[in-house]
Amino acid sequence: GAGVSQSPSNKVTEKGKDVELRCDPISGHTALYWYRQSLGQGLEFLIYFQGNSAPDKSGLPSDRFSAERTGGSVSTLTIQRTQQEDSAVYLCASSRDKSSYEQYFGPGTRLTVT
């Protein structure tokens, strides 16, 4: 079956603009994660969705960042008033459920803020 897909694969935007990044998880996976990976850096946790529970937003770096997950499937990460330091690869991952250690990652969206 299809893996995790993300769109767009690349996004260049001007400072101050809003951007939306999309993630389509594996069908049936109830857990969905967003991470940020800056050049040569590790995985910075942003937000986590599990089923219909309230999301864990503890990793969001500022109130310019938000995410939603509609119908327990597709998720959108929104960054408002983008700043140059937001430039990074944004990775989405899904897993069967909260307790599953195997996360399946999408290819990421490379965001460049000019």
Add this chain to the structure above:
Amino acid sequence: QQQVKQSPQSLIVQKGGISIINCAYENTAFDYFPWYQQFPGKGPALLIAIRPDVSEKKEGRFTISFNKSAKQFSLHIMDSQPGDSATYFCAALDDKIIFGKGTRLHILP
């Protein structure tokens, strides 16, 4: 705060050599320790994982060694090949997964 500390940050190994990446953790509630492999331009992918009741797990050329008392675990890549050149992340799972900061491995041809 829960942490997984990974070292080295980068590693260069000759083809055919053994690559060793180390991780240490603090939270004894962690009950699963996976390793992820990431190639440039791709998302990380699960490579191998171990539970704390096992001291070693081997899959092909990849072995995880686990020391529960020291709260340390490591990835060994035997007979390292240029195709193994990638970034490797250790991780630990409690109620959510915590990743190490990654090791960039380069295997010299």
